[in-house]
Amino acid sequence: MSEVTGLVLPFFGLIFIGYAMARLRPQPVEALGWMNTFVIYVALPALFFQLLAKTPIEQLTEWSYIFGAVASTYIVFGIMFAGSMLLGGSSIAESTIKGLSAAYGNIGYMGPGLALLAFGEEAAVPVALIFCFENMVHFAVTPMLMAISGGRHESPARMALDVLRKIVLHPFILATAVGVGAAALHFQPPLPVERLLAYLASAAAPCALFAMGVSLALRPLRRVPRELGVIAVLKLVVHPLLCYVILSWVGNFSESWVFSAVLLASLPTATNVFVISQQYGVWMERASASVLITTILSVGTVTALLYAITHGILPPDLFP
Template identity: 35%
Template sequence: MLDEVAHGVDLGRRQVTVSRRCQHHGPDQAVLQCRHGRSFFRLNRCRPVCPAWRDGSSGRPARRAGVRSLWCVARSVPLCPVVSFRAGRVHVLLTVAFPVFALIGIGWLGGRLRLLGPHGTMALNGFVGWFALPAMLFTALAKVSIAEVLNGAFVIVFGGSMLLTYVAGMVAARLMSGARLAHMSLFGLSASFGNVGYMGIPLCVTAFGPEGALPGTLAAVLGAAGILTFGLILVEVDVQRGHGAQAARGRVLRAVLRSPIVQAVALGAMVSALRIAVPEPVMHFLDLLGSAAAPCALFAIGLFLSDKGLGSARREVFVASLGKVLLQPLIALALLPWFLDLGTMWGKAAVLCAALPTAANAFVVAKEYETFVEGASGTILLSTVASVATVSALLVLLSIG
């Protein structure tokens, strides 16, 4: 069952021998043995340990590489990109998830120590909602040529999973508490609006290389220009009820047009579509301002949790988090066979982006309207914790990397 391979593979400073090849899974499924003779690595997509892989000297199955053998090879040679990502995917995920926990944590600590006074959360959230977040959304859209990254099948799969999860979240909120439309909309937003910009794009680039930025960027645009704007409109419809149908429509339209988030999305889309060149100093200023959105929003979540906690929103937090990290990727997987090939980068990225935890922007909007604030903050925290397991499982299931 085994072929001896006479040639070596140069991975940098040292030579690594491709010492075994699995005929059962094809010629590409090689096993790398370091010069110390102790470490075996499986390449590409052969996940199960193949019974045909044997240690030629002992006849025993070549066991899966663990921490010790990874350390051994890491000392011997620079790992190839395939092996590096498969061995370190959990490390990559923790690298982008840890700052989320840390920022919420120091916000909570600052709140417990009363360092920012009683109105710290309101002031910080106001800064994010009126200045930092619009700048971030504008630059994200203005820098992208929509025509270059647009993939219709990806839009249907990822956008469809996001919209269906949003609707499911609204229905769940209605069934659980008989909530008003604003509460239902923000529940749906918390269950469907993923942290693509902060976590998704780095993961996609790590998994698929530089071209992975394309589906990650498109997913971020769909979230900001699509579900976030739609959710805001429904919240305003509920807020303006009681003013008569015609008056309410006018109030909703004015409120939506005055929203800095909607304005930023509209201006960014216009700049992208018309290919307007933004002066470099202006873009640098907006980049600097927008870079404060995510850390300040996460810090504000910690401040809020230190004072209010989750209150009675525990059940809603659990259901919304379940929708975000489980239901949405399952919907994406169900839609995938109809529009995309699971074996392609775009297909895998659609499922990966669908499984990301809730974005901090959901809390910013909830706090602005003082609706579902405990639920949004708790969902961001719980879904981020859960995503370490669920996204890691997806990386293995989809054989990404």
């Protein structure tokens, strides 16, 4: 158990420190802007590039792996979306945010740091693949559903262009594409550039987790959705279990790849869900509550998952 504690304590400890500092030394929400800019546009892209550029190119085209991970996410999304529409009588827009709350994990801020800490550099490629392809689908599905609901009055061509722009220009996806290109060409950056990338990459996880803690503290809990229990179970239990079963079924992947995907699936609701809810003016306070509460609950669920993985309770393949 001490081994698992050694993994999760520094990780969740950084989130708690950020949360505590935001409470003890309050600053306006705008003060977090440059930290987020550094994490999203500089540190995490440097981490993705540095690790992918050193990866054999054949490892970057595991389409069955990508399909399995993304399919598990969108099966969970579909369950929550359909349940909200059919049983809850919610609108398409509200059901979209609820579906994202149950399926869109914090794979950007929390994923790379925890996966690399738990499984080493072998986790870099699966984390980058899952992040890129899941976000491509998120960037496409969300505006499409919001347009259908009437929340956005845009022509199909303008909407398609907006989706394409978000995909192509996202800094993580750009960094991944450049990293894949460097791997294909066997490009090695000059030593000073390599050292700069290493410094930036080492700052990615601590800064991202601290910023996440601050962000949670700046969104006080006001309105807890009645669907929170369902959202928490789908996000923290059903999603990783489904991902584990599907990946075991569709292929024979290495242990680190399977467990990296399952770990990413087990992460709490992404802060981006709240950002999306703000963008469309739908379900904002309850989206914020979903992020905060699933993050708190994930301390227990992620710890339990890592314990099961590190102690051999969870085999790397259900169907060897």
